[in-house]
Amino acid sequence: MVDSSDQIWENPLMANRLKMVQKEMLFTLFSQNWSSRKINSVTGLHRATIQRYRTEWRQQQHDRGSEDLSVKVPSTSPEPCPERAQSVPPGENQVPTEEVVHFQVPTDPETPAHIRTSKSKASCYHDLITEKLQRGQHARSIYQDLVDEAHYSGSYDSVKRYIRRLRHHTPVLYARLETPPGEEAQVDFGEGAPVLVNGKYRKPWLFVMTLAYSRKSYQECVWKQDVESFIRCHEHGFAFFGGVTRMVKHDNLKSAVLRAHLYEAELNPTYLAFADHYGFIPIPCKVRTPEHKGKVESNIKYVQNNALKGKRFASLEAENHYLGVWNKTWASRRIHGTTKRQVNLMFSQEQPLLQALPAAPFVFFKIGHRKVSITDSHIEVQGAYYPVPPQYMGKKVQIHYNSQWVKVFYREELIQHLSTIEKGRFHPDRSCLPPHKAWPQRNYIDYLFRRCATIGTSVLEWAQLARHQRQERAYRSIQGVVALSGRYAFEIINTACRQSIEHQVFSYHLVKDLAEAIRLQQKVQQEINFTQESPVIRSPKTYQDLLRRQDHG
Numbered sequence: 001m002v003d004s005s006d007q008i009w010e011n012p013l014m015a016n017r018l019k020m021v022q023k024e025m026l027f028t029l030f031s032q033n034w035s036s037r038k039i040n041s042v043t044g045l046h047r048a049t050i051q052r053y054r055t056e057w058r059q060q061q062h063d064r065g066s067e068d069l070s071v072k073v074p075s076t077s078p079e080p081c082p083e084r085a086q087s088v089p090p091g092e093n094q095v096p097t098e099e100v101v102h103f104q105v106p107t108d109p110e111t112p113a114h115i116r117t118s119k120s121k122a123s124c125y126h127d128l129i130t131e132k133l134q135r136g137q138h139a140r141s142i143y144q145d146l147v148d149e150a151h152y153s154g155s156y157d158s159v160k161r162y163i164r165r166l167r168h169h170t171p172v173l174y175a176r177l178e179t180p181p182g183e184e185a186q187v188d189f190g191e192g193a194p195v196l197v198n199g200k201y202r203k204p205w206l207f208v209m210t211l212a213y214s215r216k217s218y219q220e221c222v223w224k225q226d227v228e229s230f231i232r233c234h235e236h237g238f239a240f241f242g243g244v245t246r247m248v249k250h251d252n253l254k255s256a257v258l259r260a261h262l263y264e265a266e267l268n269p270t271y272l273a274f275a276d277h278y279g280f281i282p283i284p285c286k287v288r289t290p291e292h293k294g295k296v297e298s299n300i301k302y303v304q305n306n307a308l309k310g311k312r313f314a315s316l317e318a319e320n321h322y323l324g325v326w327n328k329t330w331a332s333r334r335i336h337g338t339t340k341r342q343v344n345l346m347f348s349q350e351q352p353l354l355q356a357l358p359a360a361p362f363v364f365f366k367i368g369h370r371k372v373s374i375t376d377s378h379i380e381v382q383g384a385y386y387p388v389p390p391q392y393m394g395k396k397v398q399i400h401y402n403s404q405w406v407k408v409f410y411r412e413e414l415i416q417h418l419s420t421i422e423k424g425r426f427h428p429d430r431s432c433l434p435p436h437k438a439w440p441q442r443n444y445i446d447y448l449f450r451r452c453a454t455i456g457t458s459v460l461e462w463a464q465l466a467r468h469q470r471q472e473r474a475y476r477s478i479q480g481v482v483a484l485s486g487r488y489a490f491e492i493i494n495t496a497c498r499q500s501i502e503h504q505v506f507s508y509h510l511v512k513d514l515a516e517a518i519r520l521q522q523k524v525q526q527e528i529n530f531t532q533e534s535p536v537i538r539s540p541k542t543y544q545d546l547l548r549r550q551d552h553g
Contacts, residue, residue: 036051121158139156179213181213181349182355184247184248185280187234188250189206191203192205193221194312194313195312195319206221208303209234215295215346234248244356245355249292252287364402365407367400374393377392382420389433397409445475465506481497495515496512
């Protein structure tokens, strides 16, 4: 029979049904565990035809109840399985035509029959692969372990295909969670219907917020998934519901989560501030677990398949208007498939239990990082300059800013809060800086002249004449003369300034040299006075009295 296979399978697609000899040959190949792919490559039969006759063949085996021959069960041992008897193409071996080898369909419900009869070499390691899948290992990791631990000689693709079939046919049990009214909302994005933009159709993002108890939903289409769009959609959704739930479950998009983590995700500070303002707790789902927010996932599919399927819109506003009407007319009035109750009726029970909306709207802000200048203790934000306390000079700080204010944080502590100013300007509020560093130039000049007046009238006069003669260049000289008050007495500085005025030379160096000369002169005079008043030297009157006593004596 096999030698004449070319004639047996000649033009196999010309008839709707196979001839009896073709059918018997096909059943023989089934009994020898030939896969549909291999039969297709040898015979040219379509795989759908092969599968149809395979189903018929299995049904015959089940009806006959044959017990003499059974399928080889996949080995539970990690040892390599022996090579199965491989059928060879027609012309290389003889298959007897007197009898057909029948195949008994396994009835063990634990493993699907088509997996247990697989031609894959990986089927010999079914239990080992299943155990590793339960540990969370992926296909590449399992393949490496099979090679290292069980001396597996097959290919990685064989393991990958076998695992794909296992995952497809192995049911996964999930726990169903029911939440009380007002407790939880779920949010997510999907694809909206195409919108005409500049002559071409583009698909926007479909935002959906679903209340977990009543399944009441809010839908809105937007162009971006950035933080501002994400927050504005929340605001519109809460306003639509007339209240705020205690928790909001969301995905790990960057608008909500900066760094996903199994135990402690890092939330976006802007979204976290919005949550604090509205009074809800943001709950990020685990990565790649859409079933943790299955209510909104199902609702997105419901909106896409029932409201937007096959539709196009001239503008984003038109699509959002249509969604609002559709929600009110159809989505909110439907009997939900799980709760078996009308959505609006359940929402009427949930709405009074929602938290109240905040009195003031949330002020959106952006987030950035800056390094505080090591020269003037300022940071630059949108082209303007803002002072920061000098103890943070050279440190990296986080900023929150918008069109109204700028907030500066260091290690989550607020260290500065100022109103915004126009580009290119320095903020006038420098109260965080030391007094002598915080004044504008005009105030500092007035301060210098007040100090001159405190030292003496001659110093003030010298300063006024110096400014008149040298203008702005005189301010640093005046600052130097004022600084001399730390080394010389006020009287010395005033005398030096009078002498400088007499010479009409208004120089800091001249005043300093004159002050030093006056100081040395006063020191020499003090030493002379000390010598004249020494107890070793007697006064002239003492000598006169001594001479008078000698004359009388």
